Amino acid sequence: MGIFNFSQDLGIDLGTANTLVFVKNKGVILREPSVVAKNIETGTIEAVGSSARNMIGRTPGNIQVIRPMKDGVIADYDTTAIMMKYYLKRAMKNRSFFAKKPNVMVSVPSGITMVEERAVIDATKQAGAKDAFPIAEPFAAAIGAGLPVWEPTGSMIVDIGGGTTEVAVISLGGIVTSRSVRTAGNNMDEAITQFIRKNYNLMIGERSAESLKMDIGSASEADDDQEVDIRGRDLLTGLPKTISISAKEIAQALRETVQIIVDAVKTTLEKTPPELAADIMDRGIVLSGGGALLKHMDQVISDETKMPVFIAEEPLDSVAIGTGKSLEYIQHFRSHPNVFVRPTVD
Numbered sequence: 001m002g003i004f005n006f007s008q009d010l011g012i013d014l015g016t017a018n019t020l021v022f023v024k025n026k027g028v029i030l031r032e033p034s035v036v037a038k039n040i041e042t043g044t045i046e047a048v049g050s051s052a053r054n055m056i057g058r059t060p061g062n063i064q065v066i067r068p069m070k071d072g073v074i075a076d077y078d079t080t081a082i083m084m085k086y087y088l089k090r091a092m093k094n095r096s097f098f099a100k101k102p103n104v105m106v107s108v109p110s111g112i113t114m115v116e117e118r119a120v121i122d123a124t125k126q127a128g129a130k131d132a133f134p135i136a137e138p139f140a141a142a143i144g145a146g147l148p149v150w151e152p153t154g155s156m157i158v159d160i161g162g163g164t165t166e167v168a169v170i171s172l173g174g175i176v177t178s179r180s181v182r183t184a185g186n187n188m189d190e191a192i193t194q195f196i197r198k199n200y201n202l203m204i205g206e207r208s209a210e211s212l213k214m215d216i217g218s219a220s221e222a223d224d225d226q227e228v229d230i231r232g233r234d235l236l237t238g239l240p241k242t243i244s245i246s247a248k249e250i251a252q253a254l255r256e257t258v259q260i261i262v263d264a265v266k267t268t269l270e271k272t273p274p275e276l277a278a279d280i281m282d283r284g285i286v287l288s289g290g291g292a293l294l295k296h297m298d299q300v301i302s303d304e305t306k307m308p309v310f311i312a313e314e315p316l317d318s319v320a321i322g323t324g325k326s327l328e329y330i331q332h333f334r335s336h337p338n339v340f341v342r343p344t345v346d
């Protein structure tokens with residue numbers, strides 16, 4: 001390959017909560033929230049990524065903070081393209097003047113429609129890619145988690161992100177059976193917000209709900225009863241107020257969302273051919289995505305399925321690492337588009 005042919009291909013995990021970029025031979029070089037702040041009067045972009053995220057709930061009337069991805073798919077096409085362009089530019093800032101435009105492997109939920117998939121491909125090209133290759137998120141997560149996806153053995157991955165939970169059984173380079181539910185981390189935050197509003201008449205912000213989940217949240221109620229203070233607006237007086245809330249209450253608030261995720265795992269197992277189910281029994285179920293970090297999530301899934309459950313080494317990076325590693329197989333993806341079987345979507 002001569003210098004004029006040089007191109008540095010990229011892998012992107014375009015997530016509801018976070019966008020990650022993997023550069024070939026370098027690894028994950030960018031991790032930013034999928035958030036853009038826009039001035040609605042002038043139309044200018046005020047901030048992208050973590051600086052935009054810090055503005056959530058704190059903006060004056062002329063600034064709008066946008067999450068352009070919802071439930072794993074593009075909700076606001078133009079803003080997604082702007083955000084991707086900004087990240088691609090940052091990822092490629094040191095590349096050679098002669099470098100060609102990169103090919104980009106970009107993750108999409110397995111339950112995506114053709115129209116939604118087309119939007120991701122177009123937005124990736126608009127952001128500066130030569131060509132864009134969609135890869136099913138659970139497939140990328142499994143590769144990123146180091147599962148033997150190309151072997152004749154069953155591997156089960158459960159990727160719990162911000163907008164979607166993807167469950168898939170993979171063997172011989174293909175998804176054998178899968179389920180994609182639009183219930184994940186964001187729903188947990190909403191459940192916490194609603195629980196506190198209903199029981200304490202207190203309105204808390206989106207980021208406070210997420211912090212509560214990360215700090216004391218648990219998938220199981222049988223836990224030590226830690227308490228923390230939380231600030232919000234009293235719905236009766238309209239004034240700021242601080243209350244104390246226990247880990248047990250947060251676990252109660254999360255119960256229903258956790259159950260939907262567990263049920264998605266169980267339904268997928270029920271549809272798994274016996275040989276592959278036996279492989280999964282031997283090797284265990286692997287969890288990835290930020291939701292895998294919810295306390296006791298692994299234990300609850302293990303108790304309910306009677307299977308061993310492990311958390312991927314870098315759960316938040318698994319999909320991005322997988323998109324990056326799969327750049328090696330770009331020819332395979334090109335010539336075997338059927339490597340992804342479209343699953344049932346809820």
Ligand SMILES: Nc1ncnc2c1ncn2[C@@H]1O[C@H](COP(=O)(O)OP(=O)(O)OP(=O)(O)O)[C@@H](O)[C@H]1O
Binds near residue numbers: 316
């Ligand atoms: N320690 C933690 N405990 C519980 N949840 C966590 C933790 N860390 C991160 N999360 C949650 O993980 C989610 C983000 O995960 P991730 O970055 O894998 O999602 P995504 O890829 O952006 O979303 P999707 O795959 O749905 O498009 C957020 O809801 C976040 O609150």
